[in-house]
Amino acid sequence: MQLNGAAPYSLSLKSAIDSHTVTVTLDTPVIDVLHLMAQMRSSCPVDTGSRSEQTDVSSPQAFKRASCALVIKDSELVGIFTQRDIVRLTANGMNFQGVKVAQVMSSPVIKLIESDSQDIFTALSVFRQHRIRHLPVLNSQGELMGLLTPKSIRASMQPANLLTRLWSVEDVMSTQVIRAPMTTSVLHLAQLMAEYKVSCVVITRVEENKTLEIGNPLRNYIVPVGIVTEGDIVQFQALELNLSQMQAHEVMSSPLFCLNPSDSLWIAHQQMQQSHVRRLVVTGEHGELLGIVSQTSLLKVLGATEMYGVIEELQRAVEERTTELREANQRLQREIFSRALAEVELQKAHDHLKRQVEERTAELKAANELLKQDIAKRQKVEEALRRREVELQEQAAQLAATLHQLRSTQASLIQAEKMSSLGQLVAGIAHEINNPISFIHCNLPYASQYARDLLDVVQLYQKYYPLPVPEVQVRAEEIDLNFVLEDLLKLLSSMQIGAERIRQIVLSLRNFALLDQAEMKPVDLHEGIDSTLSLLQNRLKGTPEYPGILVIKEYGDLPLVECYPGQLNQVFMNVLNNAIDALERCDTGRCSAPCIRIRTELIEGLGENARANQSRQNSSRSIGKFPWLAIRILDNGPGMSEDVRRKLFDPFFTTKPVGQGTGLGLSISYQIVVEKHGGQLKCISALGQGTEMVIEIPIRQNK
Numbered sequence: 001m002q003l004n005g006a007a008p009y010s011l012s013l014k015s016a017i018d019s020h021t022v023t024v025t026l027d028t029p030v031i032d033v034l035h036l037m038a039q040m041r042s043s044c045p046v047d048t049g050s051r052s053e054q055t056d057v058s059s060p061q062a063f064k065r066a067s068c069a070l071v072i073k074d075s076e077l078v079g080i081f082t083q084r085d086i087v088r089l090t091a092n093g094m095n096f097q098g099v100k101v102a103q104v105m106s107s108p109v110i111k112l113i114e115s116d117s118q119d120i121f122t123a124l125s126v127f128r129q130h131r132i133r134h135l136p137v138l139n140s141q142g143e144l145m146g147l148l149t150p151k152s153i154r155a156s157m158q159p160a161n162l163l164t165r166l167w168s169v170e171d172v173m174s175t176q177v178i179r180a181p182m183t184t185s186v187l188h189l190a191q192l193m194a195e196y197k198v199s200c201v202v203i204t205r206v207e208e209n210k211t212l213e214i215g216n217p218l219r220n221y222i223v224p225v226g227i228v229t230e231g232d233i234v235q236f237q238a239l240e241l242n243l244s245q246m247q248a249h250e251v252m253s254s255p256l257f258c259l260n261p262s263d264s265l266w267i268a269h270q271q272m273q274q275s276h277v278r279r280l281v282v283t284g285e286h287g288e289l290l291g292i293v294s295q296t297s298l299l300k301v302l303g304a305t306e307m308y309g310v311i312e313e314l315q316r317a318v319e320e321r322t323t324e325l326r327e328a329n330q331r332l333q334r335e336i337f338s339r340a341l342a343e344v345e346l347q348k349a350h351d352h353l354k355r356q357v358e359e360r361t362a363e364l365k366a367a368n369e370l371l372k373q374d375i376a377k378r379q380k381v382e383e384a385l386r387r388r389e390v391e392l393q394e395q396a397a398q399l400a401a402t403l404h405q406l407r408s409t410q411a412s413l414i415q416a417e418k419m420s421s422l423g424q425l426v427a428g429i430a431h432e433i434n435n436p437i438s439f440i441h442c443n444l445p446y447a448s449q450y451a452r453d454l455l456d457v458v459q460l461y462q463k464y465y466p467l468p469v470p471e472v473q474v475r476a477e478e479i480d481l482n483f484v485l486e487d488l489l490k491l492l493s494s495m496q497i498g499a500e501r502i503r504q505i506v507l508s509l510r511n512f513a514l515l516d517q518a519e520m521k522p523v524d525l526h527e528g529i530d531s532t533l534s535l536l537q538n539r540l541k542g543t544p545e546y547p548g549i550l551v552i553k554e555y556g557d558l559p560l561v562e563c564y565p566g567q568l569n570q571v572f573m574n575v576l577n578n579a580i581d582a583l584e585r586c587d588t589g590r591c592s593a594p595c596i597r598i599r600t601e602l603i604e605g606l607g608e609n610a611r612a613n614q615s616r617q618n619s620s621r622s623i624g625k626f627p628w629l630a631i632r633i634l635d636n637g638p639g640m641s642e643d644v645r646r647k648l649f650d651p652f653f654t655t656k657p658v659g660q661g662t663g664l665g666l667s668i669s670y671q672i673v674v675e676k677h678g679g680q681l682k683c684i685s686a687l688g689q690g691t692e693m694v695i696e697i698p699i700r701q702n703k
Contacts, residue, residue, distance in 0.1 A: 013118055016156035017137050017146035022069040026078070026102040031238075033081060033101050037066045038238035065231045067149065068134045071105050077136055077144055079105030083230035084133075084199070090187070090233055090243065091194035111136045114145055120156070123148045133199075133296065150295040151278065154269070169268055170261035172298070173282045173291035179204045182225065182249035186241075189248060190233050200229040200279055203252045204289060221288035224281045226252030258283045261290060268293050407651060433502070441499040448492045455485055520701055522560035525568065525631065529553075529598060532572040539580050547594065549583055554599040558629055562701050567672045571681075574665035575633050575693045581656070582637035582691060597634040602626035603696065628679075631695040639685045648683050673697060 022036045071079035081101055089096070089104060110130050112123060114137050126135055127150070135148040178192050179202045189201045203226040228248060236243055236251070257275045259268055259282050268280055272295070282291040458481075461468075468476070533540070533551060542548025576596070583594040604626055640648075640655075647653045649670040666681075673681040679697035 013112075013114055013120065013123065013137060013148070016120060016123070016148055016153045017114075018149060018152040019146040021136075021144075021147045022066040023072050023144070024069050024081075024101055026071060026073055026100065028071075028101045030081075030096040030099045030101055030104060031240075033069050034086065034096065034234060034238040037069055037083070037086075038235040039065070065234065067231070068147070069101070070109075070136060070144065070147070071101055071107075072144070076142070077109055077111060077138070079107040080109045080134060080136070081105045082134060083234050084193075084197070086237060087190050087230050087233050088194040090237060091191035096237065109136060111138055112148070113137075114139050120153060123153065127296075150298075154295055154298055167265045168261065169259050169263045169265065169282055169293055170291075172265065173261070173293045174297065175291045177202050177289060177292050179222065179224075179289065180248060181205065182247065182252070184248045185244050186228065186233070186236060186246040186248065186251060187243040189228050190243065193230060193233070199294070200227055200292075201248075202227050202281060202289060202292065203248045203254075207287070221286050223287050224256055224258070224283065224289045225249075226254035227256060227279065227281070228252050229279070256281050259293060265298060269298060272298075404651075437499060437502045441496075444492065444496045444499060448489065448496070451488055451492055455488065458485065520562050520564055522562050523565040525558060525561050525563075525565075525600065525629075526555050528565055528569045529572055529600075529631075532569055532576060535573070536576055536580065546584070549580060549594045549596055552595060552597045554597065556599075556601040556629075558600055558602065559699060561629065561697070561699050563677055563697065564672075567676060571669040571672050571695065572631075574669045575695075578665065579633060579635040579637065579691070579693075583635055586637045593636075595636050597632075599632040599634070601630055601632075602699075603628045603630045627700065628696055628698050632692060633695075634690060634692045636690045639687045639689045639691055641687055645683055645685050649681070677701065 022033075024033055024036070068080055068082040070077055071081060079102070081104065085104060085106060094104075110126065110132060112118060112126060112135055123135055127133070133149060137145045137148055139145050178196050178198050178200075180189060180192060182203055182205060184203075192201050193199065202224050204222050204224050206220050207223040208220050226248065228251060232251060232253075233243075236246070257271055257277055257280050259271065259280050261282055261284070271280055272278065279292055279294045281289065282293060284290050540549045540551060579596050583596070586594065644655060649666050651664060651667040653667075670681050673679045673695055677697045678701065679695065682694040682696075683691065684694065685691040
């Protein structure tokens with residue numbers, strides 16, 4: 001159905017075909033193709049997508065970037081070479097010198113034959129089916145007519161406000177945005193684009209929320225500051241720049257053009273046209289990154305079913321509204337006639353009311369003076385009440401903050417006292433067990449040697465006295481001498497293994513219960529992690545109902561770390577216990593192979609706290625490029641929601657049933673890492689994607 005007798009969109013393929021395409025032959029060097037794609041002459045205004053793509057669109061011959069090159073052999077389309085191919089090859093470290101386009105092109109090519117039965121919706125269907133952004137169009141004779149892209153389709157379907165006014169940005173935006181910090185190299189940006197198959201990377205920085213709310217901690221936001229696209233990578237390769245030496249902040253497009261999630265797609269469409277960009281970043285009320293909208297996103301609402309359905313609905317609405325207006329016009333004419341008769345009566349009533357109003361006005365003036373005096377008195381009273389209310393609110397806020405601090409301090413003191421008592425108890429037990437087990441462990445080798453010597457003597461007796469006296473022969477049969485000779489050494493070996501296992505458990509108890517809270521010392525953190533895992537071995541083992549938990553250690557080469565080892569062991573115990581709890585609660589059908597991965601590595605120091613700590617360190621005590629280390633503990637459990645993740649380090653917050661958790665483990669761990677060691681404790685998690693706990697501390701502490 002049509003509105004006002006005219007189709008709201010042009011559905012012909014010809015109107016959307018871009019005839020200005022880059023075509024090359026099979027033996028064209030890739031470097032030459034890059035130059036052609038980076039700067040292609042066009043007689044039309046250019047829709048640019050970044051700062052480096054800006055051109056003088058007012059000139060009769062402007063330049064634009066081509067997003068692909070078509071490879072022709074004997075007038076036949078045999079391949080296609082796109083920006084995404086260039087980014088993928090760049091990420092793989094290919095040197096384009098001496099490489100022909102035939103070696104790297106994509107073939108065969110998905111193409112469309114132009115006919116009366118094909119329209120814009122046919123092209124959109126091909127785009128979605130094959131997940132491509134370039135669709136060459138051939139005529140019935142197989143000759144190349146041009147190229148269909150999301151940009152050319154969007155430009156041909158003007159005006160686009162029929163559907164885009166009915167949709168908002170949040171309906172089509174992509175929330176899976178690939179981002180990177182400003183210090184990332186351009187080569188790494190290309191690798192990110194190739195890995196995640198995206199056309200751009202948003203450059204971001206971490207910005208602290210300055211709004212302080214009582215009872216709520218400060219929260220950092222990821223704020224977009226720029227963008228780098230596939231077209232930028234093509235241009236840099238064409239200029240033969242060293243991408244590994246260039247950082248994102250040197251080449252990114254900035255400032256960004258941003259949208260709100262509630263904006264209509266018509267606003268997004270206009271912003272793309274006015275700003276000459278192909279992508280718009282979506283931000284929240286604090287400027288935080290929420291998503292991204294591209295030309296492909298706008299095409300999501302241009303399905304044939306949606307368009308025709310909305311057009312028919314609008315047509316019905318127009319017809320119903322026209323009928324209502326016609327009936328209202330008739331009623332209005334009758335009402336006008338009635339009002340003309342009523343005007344005469346109203347004039348008479350007006351004169352009578354005028355006299356009454358004058359009399360009433362005099363009375364109201366007198367009453368108004370009295371009311372003004374009363375209002376002035378009330379305003380003074382209300383002002384005093386407001387001041388008192390503000391004072392009471394401030395006092396209540398201070399009391400609430402003090403109460404919260406007292407509860408947290410009390411919990412920390414109780415937990416610290418419990419851990420101190422537990423450490424003394426464990427250390428005493430370990431000492432008492434260690435003495436007798438050391439005696440047994442030290443004497444077992446001698447007992448084994450004595451047993452071997454006795455067995456040798458028995459074998460010599462059997463060799464030189466094969467026919468013992470009857471009494472010896474009867475006794476040998478009673479004790480099954482051959483079995484004793486074979487099993488005795490195995491028995492002693494088993495006893496040796498058991499004694500060694502007990503010694504390792506005692507050693508783990510002693511390492512875990514180090515009573516060194518009063519001073520820092522350089523320690524090997526790997527020993528603390530191994531000791532904690534030894535104590536948790538019983539929970540890691542499998543049962544008939546549970547397959548057990550696999551622990552994968554990926555230890556880096558770490559130096560000795562200056563810290564409170566006993567307190568850090570407590571942090572490892574809390575984090576690993578939570579990971580085991582999460583894996584035990586996980587559905588075995590979905591988590592068939594529960595796994596905990598522990599990774600340690602040296603880092604340069606991340607976040608505001610890390611940089612501030614590093615700047616305060618004496619340069620004479622610098623230990624090189626990596627003054628910090630990170631311990632990452634990952635599990636493949638069910639993960640957690642964003643609401644739970646935000647409250648994870650709050651005192652007394654727990655997701656466990658009543659009686660199974662106090663909610664103090666991670667809160668105390670946070671205090672140990674952040675306040676006692678000047679580090680950071682972070683949680684990275686999402687529902688269905690597991691959980692990663694990151695512990696970052698400096699290798700050397702400030703004295």
